[in-house]
Amino acid sequence: MPRRTATMLASTLCLIALLCAAVLIRVPYAEMSPGPTYNTLGKVDGKQVLSFPGRKIPHRAYGGHLNMTTVRVTGSEYRMDLFTALHGWLSDDEAVVPHEVLYPDDASAEEVDQRNAEEFSQSQESAxxxxxxELGEPVTARVVVQAVVADAPSEGRLNAGDVIRTVDGERVREPEEVARVVTRHEPGERVRFGIVPAERVKAAQKKGRDVGSLPVEQVTVPTEKAPDGRAIVGIQPGVSHTLPFPIDISLADVGGPSAGLMFALGIVDKLTPQDRLTGGAFVAGTGTIDASGRVGPIGGIGMKTIAAHDKGAEYFLTPAKNCSAAASHKPDGLTLVRVKSLGEALQELEKIREGDTADLSTCPAD
Structure with missing residues (x-):
């Protein structure tokens, strides 16, 4: 065989071997890509994303968009090959990240789905x-049992949705206060909770009564030793709210907390007689929100700006702490609007509505 032919054959075989290795070698990475966006003012699968059962809301044509954005991610069991990782690193509309970023502590697919569902539910509550x-409607906050840890001392004694009125006789108004009182104890001691059972809370809400008017039931829960030696009871406290009227959010197959800001803006818009917010513009955005209206950062900002731009958005409401990352991957023609709170978002939307876009608080380019 001629030397040149042999060299070409050897090179070809080496290339084939390298390509096979790239396909077969698994690397500890996951992939994110732009996901679908949903207009909070519109419908999905024939149902309004936001509705207000039993309440008459202004009838008007909803001009413009307030789109929430999502990110597609590979599953927790997916093991990426080297070739796919290289392709993702070179792509502008995909992001390759360490597997533990999306799935910390080797969480199972079921655990990740459960966590995402809980975060999505809490984001709706806060929104x-x-x-x-913001609209001046009466809202009552209360500390509740958000979740009970399996096989924990509280299992069967406290339940998700129970309102926590007192711990050891002390009135609690923030979830952090529950942990503060519990951790005063030594492992093995008993803690007294004053609660309103979840079923009584639901009954009161159906009758339009304030949950605070219900009697408090006393229960005793033992503690057990946590890995770091602290006393625990095995619950996750959170905050729930009594609203003056029901608000339904209909959106399936979405998880995580990042839609909070856009849900809140959609609710404000729909409960306002005129087209108050967008003025007909296509606005998208993202951001967590708490009950006081503070906007927090989210993951996958670059993929969300691409998703918004591809859908037709002109403006993207961006959490302040995500501004730098968003600006470094900003699609052409999309204006990144920096916000820290619901109030700021409303102010920026007023500028868009009035055409004062030169005064927008935008994310500075790097």
């Missing part, structure tokens, strides 16, 4: 409260 507070 409703923040929006109604």
């Amino acid at each position: 409703k409260a923040a929006a109604l507070e």
Whole structure:
């Protein structure tokens, strides 16, 4: 065989071997890509994303968009090959990240789905409260049992949805206060909780009564030793709200907390007689929100700006702490608007509505 032919054959075989290795070698990475966006003012699968059962809301044509954005991610069991990782690193509309960024502590797919569902539910709760507070509607906050840890001392004694009125006789108004009182104890001691059971809370809400008017039931829960030696009871306290009227959010197959800001803006818009917010512009955005209206950062900002731009958005409401990352991957023609709170977002939307876009608080380019 001629030397030149042999060299070409050897090179070809080496290339094939390298390509096979790239396909077969698994690397500890996951992939993110732009996901679908949903207009909070519109419908998905024939149903309004935001509705207000039993309440008459202004009838008007909803001009413009307030789109929430999402990110697609590979599953927790997916193991990326080297070739796919290289392709993702070179792509502008995909992001390759360490597997533990999306799935910390080797969480199972079921655990990740459960966590995302809980975060999505909490984001809706906070969005409703923040929006109604902005509109001057009465909202009552209360500390609740958000979740009970399996096989923990509280299992069977406390339940998700129970309102926590007192701990060891002390009135609690913030979730952090529950942990503060519990951790005063030594492992093995008993803690007294004053609660309103979840079923009584639901009954009171159906009758339009304030949950605070219900009697408090005393229960005793033992503690056990946590890995770091602290006393625990095995619950995750959170905050729930009594709203003056029901608000339904209909959106399936979405998880995580990042839609909070856009849900809040959609609620404010729909409960306002005129087309108050967008003025007909296509606005998208993202950001967590708490009940006081503070906007927090999210993951996958670059993929969300691409998703918004591809859908037709002109403006993108961006959490202040995500501004730098968003600006470094900003699609052409998309204006990144920097916000720290629901109030700031409303102010920026007023500028868009009035055509004062030169005064927008934008994310500075790097």
